[in-house]
Amino acid sequence: xxxxxxxxxxxxxxxxxxxxxxxxxxxxxxxxxxxxxxxxxxxxxxxxxxxxxxxxxxxxxxxxxxxxxxxxxxxxxxxxxxxxxxxxxxxxxxxxxxxxxxxxxxxxxxxxxxxxxxxxxxxxxxxxxxxxxxxxxxxxxxxxxxxxxxxx
Numbered sequence: 001x002x003x004x005x006x007x008x009x010x011x012x013x014x015x016x017x018x019x020x021x022x023x024x025x026x027x028x029x030x031x032x033x034x035x036x037x038x039x040x041x042x043x044x045x046x047x048x049x050x051x052x053x054x055x056x057x058x059x060x061x062x063x064x065x066x067x068x069x070x071x072x073x074x075x076x077x078x079x080x081x082x083x084x085x086x087x088x089x090x091x092x093x094x095x096x097x098x099x100x101x102x103x104x105x106x107x108x109x110x111x112x113x114x115x116x117x118x119x120x121x122x123x124x125x126x127x128x129x130x131x132x133x134x135x136x137x138x139x140x141x142x143x144x145x146x147x148x149x150x151x152x
Contacts, residue, residue: 001088001118003080009037010045010083011076011130017055018071018131025057025064045083052082071131077122087122088115 012035020026028046032039046065049055056068067074077087086094088111095111121139129135142148 018127027064071128
């Protein structure tokens with residue numbers, strides 16, 4: 001699985017908004033500077049997040065962006081889907097829409113299992129969890145697997 005720069009930036013921007021929830025709206029420039037994200041790219045991402053119902057924007061001198069819902073109710077999966085589409089696809093196609101024959105037939109259940117695990121993790125972690133450095137225990141345990149931090 002590959003996390004695009006767009007998805008990474010979107011999650012980081014959402015986390016910045018979650019962390020500063022009580023400070024009022026944040027300007028895109030402030031988010032870009034805090035997270036080292038190219039400003040123009042971030043504007044496009046924030047626009048997608050606004051259309052997706054994850055952030056609200058306010059114009060004016062005191063304007064900026066804020067989360068549309070509490071950080072506890074926005075999963076990492078919500079953010080990624082909003083800016084990148086499905087969490088898992090094969091050649092741009094969702095696994096249930098694929099079909100294989102012969103020795104490749106068992107690839108479909110493999111892709112479905114992969115999608116299920118990705119969903120379980122990313123839907124089970126909220127912006128609030130990450131912003132507070134309190135990952136769910138099941139997710140945190142995965143980081144302690146013997147080869148979790150080792151490149152194959």
